[in-house]
Amino acid sequence: MGMTMTQKILAAHANLASVTAGQLIEADLDLVLGNDITSPVAIHEIEKMKVDGVFHKDKIALVMDHFVPNKDIKSAEHCKCVREFACRNEITNYFDVGEMGIEHALLPEKGLTVAGDVIIGADSHTCTYGALGAFSTGVGSTDMAAGMATGKAWFKVPSAIKFELVGKPQPYISGKDVILHIIGMIGVDGALYKSMEFTGEGIQYLSMDDRFTIANMAIEAGGKNGIFPVDDLAREYMKQHSNRPFVEYTADEDAVYDEVYTIDLSTLKSTVAFPHLPENTKTIDEVGDIAIDQVVIGSCTNGRLEDLRTAAKILQGKKVKKGLRVIVIPATQQIYLDAMEAGYLRTFIEAGAIVSTPTCGPCLGGYMGILAEGERCVSTTNRNFVGRMGHVNSEIYLASPAVAAASALTGKISGPQDVM
Numbered sequence: 001m002g003m004t005m006t007q008k009i010l011a012a013h014a015n016l017a018s019v020t021a022g023q024l025i026e027a028d029l030d031l032v033l034g035n036d037i038t039s040p041v042a043i044h045e046i047e048k049m050k051v052d053g054v055f056h057k058d059k060i061a062l063v064m065d066h067f068v069p070n071k072d073i074k075s076a077e078h079c080k081c082v083r084e085f086a087c088r089n090e091i092t093n094y095f096d097v098g099e100m101g102i103e104h105a106l107l108p109e110k111g112l113t114v115a116g117d118v119i120i121g122a123d124s125h126t127c128t129y130g131a132l133g134a135f136s137t138g139v140g141s142t143d144m145a146a147g148m149a150t151g152k153a154w155f156k157v158p159s160a161i162k163f164e165l166v167g168k169p170q171p172y173i174s175g176k177d178v179i180l181h182i183i184g185m186i187g188v189d190g191a192l193y194k195s196m197e198f199t200g201e202g203i204q205y206l207s208m209d210d211r212f213t214i215a216n217m218a219i220e221a222g223g224k225n226g227i228f229p230v231d232d233l234a235r236e237y238m239k240q241h242s243n244r245p246f247v248e249y250t251a252d253e254d255a256v257y258d259e260v261y262t263i264d265l266s267t268l269k270s271t272v273a274f275p276h277l278p279e280n281t282k283t284i285d286e287v288g289d290i291a292i293d294q295v296v297i298g299s300c301t302n303g304r305l306e307d308l309r310t311a312a313k314i315l316q317g318k319k320v321k322k323g324l325r326v327i328v329i330p331a332t333q334q335i336y337l338d339a340m341e342a343g344y345l346r347t348f349i350e351a352g353a354i355v356s357t358p359t360c361g362p363c364l365g366g367y368m369g370i371l372a373e374g375e376r377c378v379s380t381t382n383r384n385f386v387g388r389m390g391h392v393n394s395e396i397y398l399a400s401p402a403v404a405a406a407s408a409l410t411g412k413i414s415g416p417q418d419v420m
Contacts, residue, residue: 002252004160005227006195009135009249013118021159021256029059030134031112032147033121035103035360036064040081041141042122046149054089055151061093061112062086063103066360068096071367101332101358104128104216104300109332111242115230116249120147125300125382127218130227131211132234133248137225158224160195161186162257165202167266172416174310175210176302176380176400179217180271182263184281192222194258197251199229202265208237209306216301217382220278270415272378273398276386284403284415294377295320295408296389297401298329298356299363302380305335305342307401312344314405314416315351321411326353327369333358353408365389371396378407 003011003018011019013027034042039062046054054060062082067075079096086094093112095101104125107113115133119126122144129136139153147153163182183190196218198211206214211228218226228234230248238246270284297303297311308330320326328348330336336358339345345355362369363381371377371390376397379389384396397413406414 001256002254004195004251004255004257005133005197005229005249006135006160006225007157009116009118010155010157019157021157023157024154025157026152026154027118029120029147029151029153030117031059031061031119032144033061033063033103033107033119033123033126034144035066035123036068036075036078036082037066038122038141038144040078042144042148043081043085045142045145049145049149051149054091054148057090058092059151060091060148061107062091062095063106064096064100065102065358066364067366068100068359069357099333102300102303102360105304105331105335108132108212109241109334111244114238114242114244114246115234116247120144120153124219125216127223127225128212128216128300130215130218130225131208132238133228133230135225135227138219156193158193158195159258160197160255161191162260163196163198164260164262165198165200165265166262167202167264168205169265169268172270172310172402173265173268174400174402175206175213177268177271178210178263178265179214180273180278180281180398181268183217183221183278184271184273185261186221188220188277188279189222191218193224196221196223196226198226202263203228203231205265207306208233209304212304213301217278220382270400270403272403272413273384275384275395275397278382278384278398287413290376290413291411292324292378292397292407292413293375294325294327294369294371295404296327296329296362296369296377296379296381297404298327298331299360299381300331301382302401303329303331303335305338307380308335308339308344309342311401311405312347314402314419315353315408316347318351318409320352320408324408324411326408327356327362328353329356329359329361331358362389378404378413380404
């Protein structure tokens with residue numbers, strides 16, 4: 001019986017010739033990730049283990065991004081805990097104010113994730129790195145602790161769903177529209193503990209930023225991970241950002257999939273997820289007249305340079321709707337610099353938006369954009385659960401940067417065709 005991409009990676013890291021869906025394995029880890037919220041719990045657990053340091057100081061990444069710069073005393077104490085742990089254990093990849101970024105944009109940019117890796121992170125959107133052909137998945141803080149101590153983790157080998165992508169997307173149709181369409185089609189538990197494997201000739205029309213977005217939101221369909229095959233675009237990205245060798249895995253022709261879906265990218269429209277689940281999707285022509293109070297463009301899902309470029313193109317020379325709050329958050333310091341040099345930040349500010357330092361802030365209702373009762377927000381983030389960005393009676397509409405920027409101009413949920 002053949003293996004999927006994910007199964008081949010897990011077999012190699014478990015030193016096994018083959019694995020099958022449902023099999024329990026112990027796999028070697030290439031990277032263990034934590035942030036300022038999840039790492040303190042893991043650190044306290046690792047201290048209980050009374051182990052002598054960590055398994056490898058170069059294979060742990062600690063990224064301060066959720067409440068950084070610190071918003072209050074508690075967040076400052078969390079970061080202090082992680083900072084001192086990183087210092088004690090000489091952790092190479094510790095990122096804080098000054099070299100900061102949202103973790104899932106920062107690590108590929110820094111070359112810490114490459115094809116063929118097995119990566120765990122105490123953050124559910126760790127599945128982002130599947131865009132590069134890696135197996136990456138979110139875990140709890142106790143699993144993160146065990147991974148930091150031993151360099152190993154237990155997995156149940158997932159079965160898989162194949163998504164055959166064909167056709168070329170229309171202008172302003174991005175990876176966010178692709179993944180929202182898929183989640184709307186299969187539901188938030190449609191890929192529960194399964195590998196979402198994306199293949200097909202349509203991939204050639206998806207940028208790396210598109211792929212990162214799609215893999216990032218695999219968890220919103222319940223997926224264990226999302227993964228793309230390695231092509232020339234992915235190879236070029238890894239060679240540009242990393243000096244690490246990488247291993248490419250392709251699925252066997254006789255690999256077993258629980259389901260196979262064909263997605264014609266040329267037929268997709270701008271897609272919006274209505275409250276209060278990512279599966280509650282409508283195409284832009286089904287939205288209706290919904291006034292909004294705030295727009296957020298950023299996050300680990302859509303805070304990359306291409307996202308900012310799209311938003312800036314739509315906002316160029318225009319003004320956001322009076323009374324509307326528009327917050328733009330570049331995902332890393334490098335993206336911030338690149339956007340500044342390209343003139344995007346000036347475009348945002350002149351249009352009436354604000355530009356923030358890299359942070360997860362508003363995505364999880366932390367700070368920098370909390371919603372009051374009854375307020376509505378169009379956001380390029382990844383979740384729109386009840387109370388996710390503030391008051392339990394607020395509403396979040398998930399959308400692409402193009403839709404978010406267009407909505408910022410009109411004051412209601414709008415597509416780019418409405419303003420261009």
